[in-house]
Amino acid sequence: MRAMSRMSRHSVLWGVLVPATLIGGERPQLTLAANAPQEKDSELLKDARDTFEPLPKDMATREFPVSPERVSLGRKLFFDPRISVDGTVSCSRCHLSALYATDALPKSHGARDKMLPRNANTLFNTALQFKQHWRGDFENVEAQAKHALTGPGFGNPDFAAAMARVNAITGYPELFKKAFPDEADPVNADNWGKAIGAFERTLVTPSRFDEYLGGKADALTPAERNGLRVFMDIGCANCHSGVGIGGSKFRKFGVKEDYWKATGSKEIDKGRFDLTKDAADTYTFKVPGLRNVEMTAPYFHDGSVDALPGAVRVMARVQLGKTLSDEDTGAIITFLKSLTGKPPADFITAPVLPPAGFK
CATH class of the missing domain: 1.10.760.10 (Cytochrome c-like domain)
Structure with missing residues (x-):
């Protein structure tokens, strides 16, 4: 039986090993990848299944079939x-x-x-x-x-x-x-x-992560499984969860500080506020899905961050108020790469279109 949940274990590590605020006001830094205890594969898989879902064969609905x-x-x-x-x-x-x-x-x-x-x-x-x-x-x-x-x-x-x-x-x-x-x-x-x-x-685009969620523990390497644990314990999965590893909710971009200070954005986008005119929606955007994120740079609504390591660090900083160590950043990226699937064959090549001549 586990001594504590993954979230409570993280809270103990954070509260005991690192003070809430360091001298000079710097954000605390903790390397979960180095401090996380070894756990059984079955425990990690259970936590992953509680948080994520495998992809279906297609995304058809009764209203929108795929004939x-x-x-x-x-x-x-x-x-x-x-x-x-x-x-x-x-x-x-x-x-x-x-x-x-x-x-x-x-x-x-x-x-x-x-x-x-x-x-x-x-x-x-x-x-x-x-x-x-x-x-x-x-x-x-x-x-x-x-x-x-x-x-x-x-x-x-x-x-x-x-x-x-x-x-x-x-x-x-x-x-x-x-x-x-x-x-x-x-x-x-x-x-x-x-x-x-x-x-x-x-x-x-199913990936090896879907095989893992299906019960094939060795579909992910030990390093990828470690990155999955870090991803969940640091708090990324609080928003990036479900079948899309995101895409299921709105969240303010910049919970802990103004997002543009971290991204270097040239323009400040108020996000959903411009649609709803509700002050609560200021700087709110849809949480993006992270499947294939390794392949989809640049990142964020304005493409202001070119590379995945920078995007991961920005998210930790502005959403969670945390400064990631190089080891934790690397661990998360290693996991995120396991979400890359193969592009569908019908998308890789363009079809022959109806005759170019007009009536």
Whole structure:
């Protein structure tokens, strides 16, 4: 029987080994990776299963199924730039296969090279998250895809103009009929969102961590299992939990100090406040999912931090008020790398699109 819970054990280590405030006001530093006692693999696995969940085979729901016809259509629409106002932007412009469904830019660029307001999150596993976009602007990936048609990404003046572009391309009307056979006029913005959403709901990237949660203890190396323990005990899993290792709640960015002082952000983004006008939402953002985080730099809503070690240290500093040792930082990163999965085959290569000629 364990003498104390993982959180109470951490509290004892923190309170006894390091005073709450050091001389000069510096944040306390504790190397959990060095001080954590050895534990049975079964205990760590139990704690992990209490905190995280393995990925499903896809992200379909009853409301948003992933029929082959919808997925096939959505995949084509996802990669097709001809629906944007200047013919240069597709969903894939901000979500490149070679960059794990990101674009590696601090902030993405839309139609007519207009800079978008925030960093592009990866689309892998994102349909599992409770909201979409950094501020939670959209309820699901379908709503986000529909909005993109008239947002700064695609730049169309309205949905009618966007659908006129779709209808003008040989092949799309028939594909929409196959995907939505019960509708008399299936080429519409709602179905555009549903088709692209169906494709995105197939973009699941299981990793060795999922094997571990399934009971295969040696799916993670000893160093990765140690990093998992440090990740949980330091407090990262208080927000980064569940199936996405995040993506299930809103949190203020900068609980212990203003985030921009740690990130060096050039602009101060008030986050969800700009949507709700509720003072309690100031500097609040959706907690990002950490699956594939090794591959999705730069980090945070404004892409202000280039590398993962810096991002880990910023989070500990502004959210938990802790200065991580090099050893703990390294341990956490070692664990985070175990969350990297293989990109889906249908995302790695672009499909052949309907004929380029217009009617």
